[in-house]
Amino acid sequence: MAAAEFDIPEIKDDIEIPKLREGVMAHAKTFMAAKPVQDFMGYPHELGEDWKERALDKMGDLLGKYRSLKVFMDACVHCGACTDKCHYYLGTSDPKNMPVARQDLMRQVYRRYFTTAGKLFPKLVGAKDLTRDILDDWYSYYYQCSECRRCSVFCPYGIDTAEITMAGREILNHVGMGQKYSNEILSKVHKIGNNLGLPGPALEDTLEGLEEDIEADTGVAVKMPLDVKGAEVLLVTPSADFFSEPHVESLIGYAKVFHAAGISWTLSTHASEAGNFGLFNGNYENMRKVAMRIRDAALELGVKRIVVGECGHAWRVAYSFWNTLTGIGYGGNDPFSIELQKQLDPTYPQPQHICELTNDLIKSGKIKVDPSLNDDLIVTYHDSCNVARASRMGTEPGGQFIIPRELIKSVVNNFHDMADDTIGESTFCCGGGGGLLTDDLMEVRVKGALPRATALNNVVKEHQVNFMAMICAICKAQFTKVLPKYGFDMSMVGGVHQLVSKAIKLD
């Protein structure tokens, strides 16, 4: 189990672009999924004789289904604009972690089998036969990408390496090289309803325990309702919120917000997971199947609104894809989506982010807060990649940066942003997103967090920041584990609603 020892990078004054060191991360290989998991997911569990044909067939299939993949394979001119943009390259200096080089792992094969130039003059255009070595490179380096899309901001053609990583992983799945971590999580959510495999009764117990804690702490009976038919709001939140620290502090915050605003709400055992690892593996059907649980729960419980808790990739899937996958949204003109959309209250965004909801309530005076209760904290905010570059909040572009900051500033008095080129659309991934939040990738995770740790270190030195707020379950889990390796205290890490929870006035 113990991964190989590795050196923790040193935090410098600025984020530095390292010189190339070829192959230094080739050894990083995430554990492969075993037979039962692959069987359940409908994938082979080992390479068959025909792995090459299977890989190329799947690649052709994906090229026909996804315009993004097809255009991105063709359009790159190797200009180099992306080469210094990936946190994994900055943290590891392995050139195959440069976005363009990661793309080229697939592009070399695409050119060889799917383009005229690559069929005729492979050497000239860098086209290569698909070999076992290349497949191993894919497995190694497509699991050193967190699909954070930072490179796509800077590419003159908008090439998004995440789309290529997703396709690469899906091809790997189809030849029998699935990732243990992601595929086990997907099996759990398909079987039980959440990534942690937490069954209904356990969830009920946990919520009751939390209700007692809140009452003991505040003297107010704040409820955490479960499976309540006819509630106004269905809250879908990452299952880590139910028992991980510091996640659970945000869950308590959501409950207090609903209580203070007098909004009837419920959680669902069937849809006890906002996260959707189907996104990471580039499998539309899988992602849809996971998302369908939320639609089913919404129909079953008859809720009028669907609100999503603090989770970055979940918000991407919810905001950008739920309407497409499940009809949660507006504007559907087909029976499938109308069935749900006629039930939802059109005066609210569907789905709505918990930060949109809480910020509106504070601004309209429906809930009261006292920011001085957070005066022990000097706060900064980490924009999570999927929220920043793959979603929105509010009605204006960029609302995903403004609304969480507005909300934080209404509940704390001391706030300082990190450097401009490390937040907003240029934000650095935590290093653990996209299916990499597993101990067998610890080296990749620690090194990938270097740019963020550097930016954080600068506001700690300059403004004595002692709390980094965020709205992502993966970011929270990653940072509490990884930042201590850089000498930060793990209690610096927490959710935005953890701050709301401290400042909110109940009754």
Place this chain on the structure above:
Amino acid sequence: MIYAGMFYVATLLLVTGLVYKIFDYSRTPAPLKIPTTPAPTTQKGVVYRMAKEVVLFESLFKSNKWIWVFGWLFHFGLFLVLARHLRYFTEPVWFWVGIVQPFGKYASIMMVIGLTGLLARRFLVDRVRYISTPSDYLMLVLLIAIGLSGMLMTFVVHTDIVALKAFFLGLMYFDVQPVPQDPILLVHLAMVLLLMVIFPISKLLHAPGLFFSPTRNQVDNPREHRHLAAWAARLDQKN
């Protein structure tokens, strides 16, 4: 005669190749909303975003000022040079093509400086050197050679442009005329022919590709509008 034939063949390959690629891009669905956000929330906004990408290379500007300067000098120079060349294909020469003549003449210098800068980066920056394939160098060398041979005829050894224009107008009206037998011109034209042929099978596809890039051309309105690809819509029916 040979050049006339080659121009017909190259034009045919260029046009059919590009038409096929554009057809192929348009028929391939984009099943999910994946604009890189913050993104425009209206179609008009998308046109504006795309215009900034095409004209100003906005994303590249954010990314790397050196690549941006060289890339923009090259592309804008090329644009003016091409506009200037329209005088060989129009009779009478269009008004604006007349105006652009002196600019197009000196734009060739911009173009070659830009290309040389891009080529230098391929040798000098270790990250760019690592990702460069032989075709990446050769493409730049080809473009520089086209630019230099053209400049040679513009600024140093003039060629018979009256006969050249007769040749091109002849091609356009299927009344084939002899190509002037000037070695520099013949080399210049041969390299242009090569560029035309490889355009639709090379990374030069970034030109049409940009317009089809879902991260740039999609409207950010997934909550308000249900976006559904045909192959994905079939899944709804099974429920």
